[in-house]
Amino acid sequence: MYCKVLTGAINGIESYIASVEVDVSTGLPGFEMVGLLGHEVREARERVKVALKNTGIQIPATKITVSITPADMRKEGAAYDLPIAVAVLIALGNIPMEYVEDTVIIGELGLNGEIRSVKGVLPIVRKAKEAGCKRCIVPILNYAEAAIIEEIDVVGVASLEETITYLTQTEEQRMKWETMVEKPQNDGKQEMELDFADLNGQEGVRRAVEIAAAGFHHILMVGPPGSGKTMVAKRIPTILPDLTMEESLEVSTIYSVAGMLHGSGGLMKKRPFLDPHHTISEQALAGGGRIPKPGVISLAHRGVLFLDEMPEFRRSALEILRQPLEDKRVHIARTYGSFIYPADFMLVAAMNPCPCGYFPDRNRCTCSENEVKRYMHKISGPILDRIDIAIEAPKVDIRQLSAQTQNESSAQMKERVMEARARQEVRFKDSSYRFNSELKGADIREYCPLEQAEQEFMEQVFNRMNLSARSYHKLIKVARTIADLDGADKITQAHLGEAVCYRMNEGGR
Amino acid sequence: MQNVEEKMYACWLDHVPGLWRTQKNALLKMLGTPSEMYKLSENEIKHLLGRDKAEIWMNFKKENSPQKVYEVLKREGLSYTYYGENEFPKKLMEIPDAPFSIYYKGSLPEENAPMVAMIGARRYSEYGRCMAEYFADRLSGNGIGIISGMAMGIDGISQRAALRAGGRSYGVLGSGADVIYPNSNKDLYDALCLQGGVISESVPGTQPIAALFPQRNRIISALADVVLVVEAREKSGTSITVDMALEQGREVYVIPGRCTDALSYGCNKLLRQGANAAVTPEDILEDMGWQNSGGVKRQKKIKLTEVAESICKILEVTPKTQDEILIELRKRKYTYLVSEVCQGLLELEMKGIAERIGGQYHLLYVV
Numbered sequence: 001m002y003c004k005v006l007t008g009a010i011n012g013i014e015s016y017i018a019s020v021e022v023d024v025s026t027g028l029p030g031f032e033m034v035g036l037l038g039h040e041v042r043e044a045r046e047r048v049k050v051a052l053k054n055t056g057i058q059i060p061a062t063k064i065t066v067s068i069t070p071a072d073m074r075k076e077g078a079a080y081d082l083p084i085a086v087a088v089l090i091a092l093g094n095i096p097m098e099y100v101e102d103t104v105i106i107g108e109l110g111l112n113g114e115i116r117s118v119k120g121v122l123p124i125v126r127k128a129k130e131a132g133c134k135r136c137i138v139p140i141l142n143y144a145e146a147a148i149i150e151e152i153d154v155v156g157v158a159s160l161e162e163t164i165t166y167l168t169q170t171e172e173q174r175m176k177w178e179t180m181v182e183k184p185q186n187d188g189k190q191e192m193e194l195d196f197a198d199l200n201g202q203e204g205v206r207r208a209v210e211i212a213a214a215g216f217h218h219i220l221m222v223g224p225p226g227s228g229k230t231m232v233a234k235r236i237p238t239i240l241p242d243l244t245m246e247e248s249l250e251v252s253t254i255y256s257v258a259g260m261l262h263g264s265g266g267l268m269k270k271r272p273f274l275d276p277h278h279t280i281s282e283q284a285l286a287g288g289g290r291i292p293k294p295g296v297i298s299l300a301h302r303g304v305l306f307l308d309e310m311p312e313f314r315r316s317a318l319e320i321l322r323q324p325l326e327d328k329r330v331h332i333a334r335t336y337g338s339f340i341y342p343a344d345f346m347l348v349a350a351m352n353p354c355p356c357g358y359f360p361d362r363n364r365c366t367c368s369e370n371e372v373k374r375y376m377h378k379i380s381g382p383i384l385d386r387i388d389i390a391i392e393a394p395k396v397d398i399r400q401l402s403a404q405t406q407n408e409s410s411a412q413m414k415e416r417v418m419e420a421r422a423r424q425e426v427r428f429k430d431s432s433y434r435f436n437s438e439l440k441g442a443d444i445r446e447y448c449p450l451e452q453a454e455q456e457f458m459e460q461v462f463n464r465m466n467l468s469a470r471s472y473h474k475l476i477k478v479a480r481t482i483a484d485l486d487g488a489d490k491i492t493q494a495h496l497g498e499a500v501c502y503r504m505n506e507g508g509r
Numbered sequence: 510m511q512n513v514e515e516k517m518y519a520c521w522l523d524h525v526p527g528l529w530r531t532q533k534n535a536l537l538k539m540l541g542t543p544s545e546m547y548k549l550s551e552n553e554i555k556h557l558l559g560r561d562k563a564e565i566w567m568n569f570k571k572e573n574s575p576q577k578v579y580e581v582l583k584r585e586g587l588s589y590t591y592y593g594e595n596e597f598p599k600k601l602m603e604i605p606d607a608p609f610s611i612y613y614k615g616s617l618p619e620e621n622a623p624m625v626a627m628i629g630a631r632r633y634s635e636y637g638r639c640m641a642e643y644f645a646d647r648l649s650g651n652g653i654g655i656i657s658g659m660a661m662g663i664d665g666i667s668q669r670a671a672l673r674a675g676g677r678s679y680g681v682l683g684s685g686a687d688v689i690y691p692n693s694n695k696d697l698y699d700a701l702c703l704q705g706g707v708i709s710e711s712v713p714g715t716q717p718i719a720a721l722f723p724q725r726n727r728i729i730s731a732l733a734d735v736v737l738v739v740e741a742r743e744k745s746g747t748s749i750t751v752d753m754a755l756e757q758g759r760e761v762y763v764i765p766g767r768c769t770d771a772l773s774y775g776c777n778k779l780l781r782q783g784a785n786a787a788v789t790p791e792d793i794l795e796d797m798g799w800q801n802s803g804g805v806k807r808q809k810k811i812k813l814t815e816v817a818e819s820i821c822k823i824l825e826v827t828p829k830t831q832d833e834i835l836i837e838l839r840k841r842k843y844t845y846l847v848s849e850v851c852q853g854l855l856e857l858e859m860k861g862i863a864e865r866i867g868g869q870y871h872l873l874y875v876v
């Protein structure tokens with residue numbers, strides 16, 4: 001007897017609906033599987049057979065043929081276990097075929113029949129809804145992420161037995177079925193909340209970071225060891241605007257594909273903060289593997305990518321950032337196809353001014369002029385070009401550290417950021433832009449017009465400071481954000497003036 | 510024509526391996542002209558310099574003719590002069606260990622032109638850089654030539670500033686005059702050839718080795734009337750140059766620094782030992798009796814905004830980064846916003862009062 005069960009699969013970050021066909025016929029007993037299958041999928045045969053046996057179902061000695069379509073897409077992962085098992089059961093006549101109509105089934109089987117979590121449930125369920133399916137059966141551990149998608153019936157199952165029970169019920173009983181999910185425990189005791197209130201002094205850095213957050217500008221902090229660069233960076237997500245639902249889904253999808261969505265209660269509500277160690281490889285940064293997993297830059301999508309000690313990163317790894325910084329996505333080509341992962345992150349980089357860290361304090365710094373230059377040059381020009389704001393983090397005075405001062409909290413800073421964000425939303429309502437930092441070429445002139453006096457002022461500054469043409473656009477974008485924070489419609493000299501102070505040191509000095 | 514031939518012989522002699530400078534000088538003194546030295550027979554050389562050197566000498570004579578050696582020199586664009594010749598700088602003849610030959614590109618310093626040698630560390634502070642540029646600029650603006658070693662750091666900075674001011678500058682190299690070291694000073698080398706000269710005592714092609722540098726320093730100080738120490742650590746090559754300058758009877762001037770700055774320690778120590786203090790370039794001009802064409806330019810009082818004024822007061826003490834300035838302002842109970850301080854800093858920069866280097870703001874002069 002022949003039967004067909006729907007399932008879903010992911011290809012990069014895209015998902016598609018696949019189907020599992022099973023035919024049971026007389027002949028030499030056997031279990032054949034076809035359909036361009038990867039190793040894990042082939043091994044499903046053993047898992048399904050044993051899991052069925054341990055659930056108390058005997059497979060008769062017949063010839064079973066399993067075909068997973070579309071046949072030209074390579075199948076990876078263990079999420080086909082459950083649909084294969086269900087399809088076999090239907091083909092053997094244990095479950096009526098109409099019970100699985102318009103139902104997408106995914107899940108990995110344990111030998112004892114339990115169902116384990118799989119990757120990419122969120123995008124698959126979303127795809128199922130788009131394809132007009134009515135129901136999704138997913139591992140109970142993935143229920144939270146699957147349940148984010150509304151207008152589709154999501155059922156979480158813990159074991160093969162439970163799946164069979166569910167499928168063999170009447171339609172009425174099914175409507176009443178409720179997935180029993182344990183509520184995430186960690187809601188009560190959240191991890192220590194970071195707050196800018198913990199940060200004493202550092203007014204200049206605070207301000208720079210606020211501007212960066214308001215316009216989603218990439219920022220570089222330069223300072224001696226112990227100047228609190230890391231401390232500042234870790235607090236940046238606390239002043240970024242909240243994720244919108246759409247953004248949240250994007251981020252959750254990436255985490256779902258990476259299999260990192262457990263324990264977050266389904267949806268990613270916080271902006272991600274990623275701080276990879278400087279020994280990170282190119283593959284880990286951009287996404288790697290035969291079928292690439294999302295890399296760190298994709299996991300930082302819509303959030304903060306913090307590169308501490310930036311010059312210590314492998315040059316080849318840093319160069320990878322070029323395309324994502326420009327296109328907001330990363331394109332990875334492999335034998336099995338090319339994959340595009342979103343990578344729209346805010347780059348926060350920190351570095352020492354020289355190898356010993358104390359330049360330009362010549363009493364402490366022992367580096368030669370060349371060493372200082374070489375250190376700066378470890379970061380290539382194209383990368384520095386894409387960073388809008390540079391700020392010096394000074395060494396912190398011990399008195400400042402111990403002082404009991406009232407510092408501005410993240411909430412206060414965020415309020416201002418949100419106001420600036422709102423102004424940007426109004427400005428860009430007819431375009432695809434979201435933040436000032438994204439503006440390109442001619443659009444800069446359109447959205448950030450300068451009046452005659454300001455134009456002249458800019459010319460003066462340029463001649464005086466010997467700035468490059470590239471810095472010009474960066475400067476105007478930053479000035480636009482400063483004006484937004486200021487609640488001003490026009491960019492004034494004051495805004496431009498402040499933006500000039502956040503320029504990159506030209507020529508590495 | 511006689512002159513050129515003598516040059517050829519001297520140059521040839523200088524290329525003979527294994528001869529000491531003192532030997533060459535003594536031979537020249539004894540025989541009068543380089544051609545006489547070339548004509549020495551093997552026995553005479555054996556008698557004068559010993560058997561080994563005679564053998565090297567004769568071998569060299571067999572393989573290299575004076576014309577050939579001199580051709581190579583010309584091909585490299587180098588000029589040559591030897592001790593006692595007309596072109597040979599008189600200042601160099603005065604010193605006890607005068608060089609036998611001088612190779613140069615560009616020109617040699619004019620006989621009576623006033624010269625200041627500016628020396629200092631390869632590693633320098635921003636203060637040192639500012640001072641080197643300031644002094645070099647003002648001195649060359651007054652027609653004083655700047656001599657230095659074309660090295661990294663203070664040397665290069667001073668010479669570049671001198672050339673920018675349109676003055677003449679001469680680089681004395683430890684390597685051959687055709688060997689550019691450090692490579693990053695290629696531009697300076699080329700500029701010096703046009704607007705001054707590059708001078709070396711070593712045979713062309715000589716690679717820069719550490720041992721050659723102290724010797725080159727004696728030429729720097731000898732060619733100058735005044736040796737100006739810009740910045741020096743407690744122990745540095747600068748002190749060797751200063752010692753030589755004193756032996757040669759040159760005036761030593763020192764730019765004073767703060768007591769706590771490691772890079773000014775050597776300078777202040779020299780001052781303590783009785784060196785002249787050069788607080789302004791005009792000090793040197795006046796003391797040496799060189800006319801001062803520019804006169805002491807007092808900066809006109811520039812009108813500043815309130816913020817800029819208070820920032821100036823803070824920067825007077827030491828250069829600071831933006832955040833450090835903020836901290837200082839808070840200590841003094843100012844409540845300017847960050848954006849206002851940025852304005853003030855930009856104003857100072859635009860008016861040429863302050864400069865940002867490596868994230869720090871430096872006051873270029875006291876307002």
